[in-house]
Each structure stands twice: as C-alpha cells, then as structure tokens.
Amino acid sequence: MNSHATDRRAHSALSGLGGGLLLLCFWAAAAPAATPGDISRAYKETCDRLVCQCGCNEQLSVCAMQNCSSATPMRAEIRERLQKGDPVDQIVDSFVARYGKKVLSAPTTTGFDLSAWIMPFVILCLGLVVVVWVAVRMARPAAEAVQPELPPVDPRVEEELKEFEKEI
Template identity: 55%
Template sequence: MRMPKAAALLPVVLLLGMTALANELSQLKDQLVCQCGCNLVLSSCQDMMECGVAQRMTDEIAARLADGETPEQIKASFVARYGKAVLSAPPKAGFDLTAWITPFVALIVGLVLLSFIVREFARQGRRRLEEVSTSHLERSPEERERLRRRLREELKDYV
C-alpha cells in the first residue's frame, strides 16, 4: 500500500514548521526587552538573571506563536501593554526615526566637511610649494650626484 504523498511529507512539514517557530521565538527574544527592570533583551535576561519575568514573557510568546500569531502582531500587543520601551530598538518611524538617521547624517556631514578641509590644505600646500625656492634643481650633475650619494649614506642609519 502506497502512502499518500501529503502524508509522507507531513513529518517534514511539521519539522520545518517547528524550526520556523523556534527561529521566530529566538528572534523575538532578541527584539523584546525583559520588563524586570534589567534593560536586557529576553534571551540575555533569562540566562543572566535567572529571571522569572523573562521566562513568563517567553512562554507567552511561544504560546502565541503556536496559536498562529505573527511576530509583528505579538510585538504590537507587547508595545500596547508595556509601551515602546519593550522593543530592543526604537521603531523606524516618527521621532524615533531620528535615532537611526542622525548618526549617518552626522558621519556624512563630517566626511563632506573633511573633503573641503583636505582640499583647502592641499591648495595651501600647492601654494607653498610654488613659493619655495627651486634653486636646488639648478645644480650641476656632479653636485646632484654627490648629494644623492650623501642621502643614501645617511639613509643607511635610518633604514
């Protein structure tokens, strides 16, 4: 008797489903902060503090995931209950978006300013080079060879 294909695939589907749930639970434990006052994400608090609050929150998440709720729904309900502070990072919306944007804006502004500064330094450098005497270029070949030898001799002490 041949087993129907769907029945044969059932253990695989169940296994994949369980793995997906475990992954979602693991991710949510890193995205939600324990409400015991430790300011740590659930996964850290549970291990570090032996925290009952973290365990209760984790159990609730696991149960709701098993009931078919999505991670977004679970996060939204936790936010409704505890406030935004339950999320381990600020939402990327409204005023909290500035948390994410500001460091990169500051970095870009810094790099743009730096490019102007370096250009100005280089411009001043060129101007100074033009002012510097170029009389050494007018030396005789013998004199230049003598200086080159001397430079090589002196470099020996530093290389």
C-alpha cells in the same frame, strides 16, 4: 631568477590562504540551510526584539536569570502564541501595548525615535562634506605654487642619506 622562485612561492602561499578563506566561507554559506523549523527562528526574532522587564535591561534572548519574574512568563507567552500561529509583529505589538515602548529593544522609526537611526548617518554625511572640503582646500594652494625655486641640492644630503639607511 631567485626572485622568480620567490614570486612563485609567495603566489602559492597567497592562493593557499585565499583558498582556505574560500573554503571557510563556502562552508559558512552552506550552513544556514540546516536550520530547522520556522517557529524557533520566529521565536528568536521575537525574543531579540523585546527587552526583559526584570530590570536587567537585556533582550529576552539574553537575560540569563533562572526563573526570571519577567522573562520566563514572557517567553512562555511568546512560544504559546507562535504555536497558535500569531505573526511576530502582532505579538510584539501586544507587548508594547502592555508595557510601553520601553519593552522594545530598539527605537521605533517614527517621530523623535527616527532621529536615533538617522543621526549617525547625517553626521557621516556632514563629516564627508567637511573632510572633502578640507582636503580640497588644503590641496589647492600647493597647485598654485608650482615648484618654487629649489635651493641647489647639497652633496652632504646624499652622504647623510646613505648613512641614515645603514643605521636603521
């Protein structure tokens, strides 16, 4: 009956924790609705996709240098063109035309660059095949050798086991 009480207590602790997390997530889910304006979101997206050319090698949204020779005019241009109504892709493309592919913050999905995206998952699949193969191969011989004759159990084992339990 003691364990029943503890069960209940643990249950309520569990549901308390779960409820807390639920609430947290509920709040988080409701949050983005408050984000105003499409321009600022598009602006953030564009800045994320481009790399500052001052040598810091960081995204436009990250480079924190004041009056950066590269980030400041790039940002100004992006803001201006977004206000004119240019789509994000077009703005990004025009920067690529000007600076080359290195202005993009991630590899493209064409040609050799595609391998950047695919390779980790290729390795994952290969690894899966290997692991499954190893697991199955390692598991098989045990199934064949069903229960070899076991030596008679030594009474000392039980004794020592009790002692072992006491010690730890």
